[in-house]
Amino acid sequence: MLSTTEDDEDAGPSVESINPEERIQARRLRIQKRIEQQKREALGEDVAAKLETSDEVGKGKEQIEESRNRLVKLRSDGFELVTNVRVAGDAREMQHRIQDAENRHARVEKLEAEAKASSEKFDEISRRWSAAHMKEIPHDLHDMLVEQTRSCDTVVDEKNKLINHLQLELKQKDDDYVKDLKKQSEDVDLMIERMEEQVKNLTKSYRDELLQIENAFVDERSTALKNQRKKWDGTVSQRGEREEDYLKMRFKRVEDHENQLDSLRTNDTEEYNMVKIKLETDVQILEQQLQQMKATYQLNQEKLEYNFQVLKKRDEENTITKSQQKRKITRLQDALNSFRIKLSKQEKHYKDENQSLVDEYKRIADQYKELHKKMRHFSATDRKKFEDVWRMNEEEVQSLVEKVLKADETIHHQQLGLPWHPPEKSFLKTSGPLEIQESDPRPTATSFAKEVLASSEASTTMQKSDAEVEIKVAPNVGCC
Incomplete structure (x- = not known):
């Protein structure tokens, strides 16, 4: 139906310029063409021709679209492939910063905890030194000195462990920086x-x-020319078969077809030139984009150089930090050496003081032994004197009792005239001091003397054992 309409439009001007008989004949021809067109559409030939023509006409544009899609995809894939390195580097740097912040926070907490614990231990040690002046027993003083030595060693060991840990972290930091x-x-x-x-x-x-786009347009042009040539040949053959019927119409239609071919050639040429200009413009745009990409790559390279300078600056800062840490370690080492010197002086002082106390203890122990020896001597002498005086008084009492008994017997016989019965004289048979009765809570001089002698011997034995222990422990105190 579309071809019939086009034929009508093309034939319109020519039909108006001829006579009525030719107009009737042309109308008959149009009716005949319309019938033939309907028959071809019923058979499906024209639809296939239209699809083929539409496919052939859109081949160049389809190739342009496919090429554009492929180039866009290739460019996006390339951009993604290049930026993946930067993304991976940024992710790695972010992870490194997070880990560095966590390590710094943990290190600060550890240093604060260690400083707090060290200050507490130092205060405790200082309080114990003030309590040392109140100690009078050498054994307790020695125990306290040993405990203080252990506390000082514990503090020093903790400081050394912290220094070693910080040195290991610093070395690991240097290795990580080199790896980065x-x-x-x-x-x-x-x-x-x-x-x-x-x-x-x-x-x-x-x-x-x-090149593919150009080939596609060349193929499209050759296909269009071929199709037009086939159409032209078909039209010429149809006109040859019918030239006996419409000879006059044939020349007019041949002229019209030639004009159509010229217009088609002109239009195709113009379209080809326009497409070529457009492609050249696209090529220029792509070249500009390529230059922009190069500029972008150059900018990225400058950014990388800037990042390198930043990392170099960071390396210098790390070097400064390392030197500060070294100075701090040196300062702490000097403080440690001063503490060691102070400790050695105090150990020497306490060693001398301990030696003087041991000598004083030995002197007092000797005096104590001599005193106990004198006390035992005087106790034995006093006991002997006491027994002698007791026996002397006892003999005198017995003589007086004998006299009293004789006087009592004389009074009974001579004065009273009564029989005299002598009393019990068993108490006169005892000699020496009397023993303490269980019912009498008051101790006698003998029991008191025995208790004094027993306590003096026990204290002497205990003092001897303490002196031996002090003599054995004293060298160890000096070593500490």
């Missing part, structure tokens, strides 16, 4: 390599796609 520099250098080399490779691939892909 090496990894960043490898990333930069990999990014440059990928950028160069992507530039080559994009250039090659643009050239290939441009």
